[in-house]
Amino acid sequence: MRPELTPRRRWVLKHIVEEYVTSATPVSSETVARRAPVRVSTATVRNDMAALEELGLVRQPHTSAGRVPSDAGYRLYVNELMRPADLEPAELRTIYHQFHQVEFAIDEWLALARAVLAQAVHSAAVVTPPLAPRARVRRIELVPLHDGVVLLVVLLPSGHIRQQVVPLVEPATREDLIRLSNRLSALLANRTASEVRTTPAASVNEGQVLQAVAQALEHAEQQGSEGLSYAGIRFIVAQPEFAHSAKLQPVVEALEQGHVLAPVLYEALQAPGVRVLIGDELPHEAIRNCSVVLTAYGPAPDTRGVVGIVGPTRMPYWRAVPLVRFVGSLIDGLMRESFRLR
Amino acid sequence: MRPELTPRRRWVLKHIVEEYVTSATPVSSETVARRAPVRVSTATVRNDMAALEELGLVRQPHTSAGRVPSDAGYRLYVNELMRPADLEPAELRTIYHQFHQVEFAIDEWLALARAVLAQAVHSAAVVTPPLAPRARVRRIELVPLHDGVVLLVVLLPSGHIRQQVVPLVEPATREDLIRLSNRLSALLANRTASEVRTTPAASVNEGQVLQAVAQALEHAEQQGSEGLSYAGIRFIVAQPEFAHSAKLQPVVEALEQGHVLAPVLYEALQAPGVRVLIGDELPHEAIRNCSVVLTAYGPAPDTRGVVGIVGPTRMPYWRAVPLVRFVGSLIDGLMRESFRLR
DNA sequence: TGCTAGCACTCGCTAGCGGGGAGTGCTAAG
DNA sequence: CTTAGCACTCCCCGCTAGCGAGTGCTAGCA
Numbered sequence: 165m166r167p168e169l170t171p172r173r174r175w176v177l178k179h180i181v182e183e184y185v186t187s188a189t190p191v192s193s194e195t196v197a198r199r200a201p202v203r204v205s206t207a208t209v210r211n212d213m214a215a216l217e218e219l220g221l222v223r224q225p226h227t228s229a230g231r232v233p234s235d236a237g238y239r240l241y242v243n244e245l246m247r248p249a250d251l252e253p254a255e256l257r258t259i260y261h262q263f264h265q266v267e268f269a270i271d272e273w274l275a276l277a278r279a280v281l282a283q284a285v286h287s288a289a290v291v292t293p294p295l296a297p298r299a300r301v302r303r304i305e306l307v308p309l310h311d312g313v314v315l316l317v318v319l320l321p322s323g324h325i326r327q328q329v330v331p332l333v334e335p336a337t338r339e340d341l342i343r344l345s346n347r348l349s350a351l352l353a354n355r356t357a358s359e360v361r362t363t364p365a366a367s368v369n370e371g372q373v374l375q376a377v378a379q380a381l382e383h384a385e386q387q388g389s390e391g392l393s394y395a396g397i398r399f400i401v402a403q404p405e406f407a408h409s410a411k412l413q414p415v416v417e418a419l420e421q422g423h424v425l426a427p428v429l430y431e432a433l434q435a436p437g438v439r440v441l442i443g444d445e446l447p448h449e450a451i452r453n454c455s456v457v458l459t460a461y462g463p464a465p466d467t468r469g470v471v472g473i474v475g476p477t478r479m480p481y482w483r484a485v486p487l488v489r490f491v492g493s494l495i496d497g498l499m500r501e502s503f504r505l506r
Numbered sequence: 507m508r509p510e511l512t513p514r515r516r517w518v519l520k521h522i523v524e525e526y527v528t529s530a531t532p533v534s535s536e537t538v539a540r541r542a543p544v545r546v547s548t549a550t551v552r553n554d555m556a557a558l559e560e561l562g563l564v565r566q567p568h569t570s571a572g573r574v575p576s577d578a579g580y581r582l583y584v585n586e587l588m589r590p591a592d593l594e595p596a597e598l599r600t601i602y603h604q605f606h607q608v609e610f611a612i613d614e615w616l617a618l619a620r621a622v623l624a625q626a627v628h629s630a631a632v633v634t635p636p637l638a639p640r641a642r643v644r645r646i647e648l649v650p651l652h653d654g655v656v657l658l659v660v661l662l663p664s665g666h667i668r669q670q671v672v673p674l675v676e677p678a679t680r681e682d683l684i685r686l687s688n689r690l691s692a693l694l695a696n697r698t699a700s701e702v703r704t705t706p707a708a709s710v711n712e713g714q715v716l717q718a719v720a721q722a723l724e725h726a727e728q729q730g731s732e733g734l735s736y737a738g739i740r741f742i743v744a745q746p747e748f749a750h751s752a753k754l755q756p757v758v759e760a761l762e763q764g765h766v767l768a769p770v771l772y773e774a775l776q777a778p779g780v781r782v783l784i785g786d787e788l789p790h791e792a793i794r795n796c797s798v799v800l801t802a803y804g805p806a807p808d809t810r811g812v813v814g815i816v817g818p819t820r821m822p823y824w825r826a827v828p829l830v831r832f833v834g835s836l837i838d839g840l841m842r843e844s845f846r847l848r
Numbered sequence: 849t850g851c852t853a854g855c856a857c858t859c860g861c862t863a864g865c866g867g868g869g870a871g872t873g874c875t876a877a878g
Numbered sequence: 879c880t881t882a883g884c885a886c887t888c889c890c891c892g893c894t895a896g897c898g899a900g901t902g903c904t905a906g907c908a
Contacts, residue, residue: 190871192870192871192872193871193872194870194871204880204881205880205881205882206871206881207873207874207880207881207882207883208879208880208881210871210872210873211873211879211880213872214872214873224872225889226887226888226889227871227872227873227886227887227888227889228869228870228871228872228873228886228887228888228889229870229871229872229888229889230870230871230872267668267670267721267722267725268670268671269669269670303649305647305649305659307645307647307659307661315661317647317649317659317667319649319657325659325667325669326609327611327667328609328610328611329610329844342684379609380609383609395762396762397739397758397762398755398758398759398762398763401743401751401754401755401758402751402755406751407750407751408749408750408751409743409744409748409749409750409751409754412743412751412754413740413743413744416739416740416743417740420737420738420739420740421740502671532900534899534900534901535900535901536899536900546851546852547851547852547853548852548900548901549851549852549853549854549902549903550850550851550852552900552901552902553850553851553902555901556901556902566901567860568858568859568860569857569858569859569860569900569901569902570857570858570859570860570898570899570900570901571859571860571899571900571901572899572900572901849908850907850908851906851907851908852905852906852907852908853904853905853906853907854903854904854905854906855902855903855904856901856902856903856904857900857901857902857903858899858900858901858902859898859899859900859901860897860898860899861896861897861898861899862895862896862897863894863895863896863897864893864894864895865892865893865894866891866892866893867890867891867892868889868890868891869888869889869890869891870887870888870889870890871886871887871888871889872885872886872887872888873884873885873886873887874883874884874885874886875882875883875884875885876881876882876883877880877881877882877883878879878880878881878882
């Protein structure tokens with residue numbers, strides 16, 4: 165019969181997790197007993213540890229070693245035992261200022277988010293641009309470059325810009341171009357690539373531009389799913405569980421070739437709040453001894469992206485969760501601000 | 507007295523390098539003798555190896571091990587012995603097509619160059635955007651966004667676009683904006699940030715825009731030096747010399763934090779052709795058992811950037827050199843083409 | 849003088865062994 | 879239910895011996 169999960173046992177588990185995360189070595193009964201709020205003997209703790217093991221919450225790497233949290237143990241910790249860290253006001257202020265110092269453009273924020281999260285949690289950080297499943301036109305602009313050649317600038321709802329060089333067939337004055345971009349901005353507003361493709365063109369030049377707009381939208385959609393970027397691999401390399409490259413390799417590959425993480429990211433896109441996935445909850449074998457902490461950002465459903473952390477299951481969840489939440493909300497706020505402006 | 511570097515000894519060195527690069531294990535006299543074009547005994551090869559060692563071109567990890575090329579040995583190999591590989595026409599065609607399939611924009615080419623080089627040489631690849639030491643204005647454009655707010659688009663000589671949101675002080679019609687952007691495009695053409703800063707403004711709005719232009723240029727300059735990006739760390743992780751994370755860590759750090767490589771990249775920016783730096787020729791201790799193969803791309807002096815490979819000194823130089831050359835010239839060609847269009 | 853065959857030697861690599869120590873599980877008593 | 883005590887397990891470390899790859903050296907031959 166399954167042992168009971170008494171309050172003290174929960175407490176023991178909590179300390180096993182927190183101790184193991186910081187020390188990276190199996191936690192002995194003595195270590196836990198020493199840190200206990202009321203005096204308990206090591207033998208008592210050992211009994212509790214045995215019970216936790218029977219419940220599948222901790223493991224022993226081998227007899228006569230301390231205990232290590234199992235994935236289920238981390239899960240219980242995150243769900244019920246963890247108290248998210250109070251982040252230093254100074255740290256938050258620094259991050260806040262960094263975000264308000266960079267250029268007012270989403271790519272800058274995302275690059276910064278990568279760097280900040282990686283540094284703050286000492287893990288790898290992943291970031292996706294807004295993943296509009298269908299890219300739409302917000303506005304288009306035609307910039308004359310040279311005789312017979314214009315630069316098409318397509319503004320997307322996410323605030324991204326796509327540019328494309330368009331050769332014209334018939335000569336056009338600057339005024340023609342302004343009329344054309346006004347007309348097309350109104351005509352194409354909120355249209356998707358396939359809708360643009362089927363829009364009839366009123367002139368040869370307009371046909372050229374329509375083609376280019378559709379192409380730009382398609383590229384934007386494609387880039388969305390391939391646009392995952394990461395930072396902080398150096399922190400992963402430094403983790404003792406990845407000291408041997410055989411362990412490290414699948415993780416680095418998963419990060420560099422986004423498709424391993426893609427399903428997880430798309431899932432996080434829908435869910436509100438901060439999402440934590442631990443070890444075997446992840447879909448791929450390759451990253452079974454990793455955890456991810458993710459949150460979606462972005463105001464509208466089709467301008468949402470994901471930021472988060474990828475690290476070993478032995479991760480300081482109590483820091484990772486509030487930090488991811490904070491950075492996510494910062495980007496979210498900046499995007500709302502930029503939407504209000506537009 | 508120093509032994510002589512006879513033709514056969516050069517030949518032995520060549521084969522030590524090529525064998526070691528592919529096998530990653532010290533090369534024995536027998537292996538070399540077996541591959542010899544004319545029949546020689548292992549004893550003869552051993553004598554030659556001893557001579558090469560005395561010349562500092564090869565090393566012995568320990569007595570009773572085979573020989574491994576030294577940095578000087580690699581250098582001699584690259585300078586005098588190497589015959590750059592004839593790349594497969596199919597491989598070149600594939601790369602060529604990839605470059606002509608992506609969007610017509612420099613960032614796309616650079617991302618592709620990273621991926622292609624990493625994959626083709628199985629090493630990390632580094633890429634910098636055009637590193638204009640002084641960013642200049644090519645053209646500016648003002649796009650109305652909302653009441654009192656415009657999006658400033660600055661085209662740079664490199665083909666990059668910088669965008670910036672500018673709040674206006676006085677109301678302006680669409681025609682006002684066109685006049686203003688025409689005026690400023692002409693006025694500021696080829697100006698640097700500091701020159702823009704000291705340009706007197708004819709109106710309050712113009713002052714706002716001038717500030718924003720200067721800021722955009724400064725950001726562009728700054729991003730140039732921080733804009734180094736890399737790919738293919740997974741290949742570095744897979745190399746046996748980096749199996750232990752202690753060896754790997756400094757390399758990954760050097761890649762992620764561009765400043766270690768910066769001086770090397772700036773040097774390569776000036777030099778024509780493909781530049782190879784081997785082991786201790788690199789400025790930083792951290793990457794002493796790495797080599798880099800770099801080439802500059804870009805038509806004009808202030809639109810030049812660098813692409814290349816970073817890998818272990820045990821690198822297939824005979825493939826790396828022609829591949830870097832090829833990819834560099836592809837980007838160069840695309841940039842020239844895009845300049846001709848504009 | 850240069851090449852080659854033969855041989856002793858070096859030294860990393862691996863397996864096996866033993867002692868020390870950390871940490872456990874169990875038992876019996878409070 | 880908790881605790882003190884104790885035997886037990888098993889990792890870790892250092893040591894040793896044997897093996898084998900590969901060398902350096904020497905002597906003989908063209």
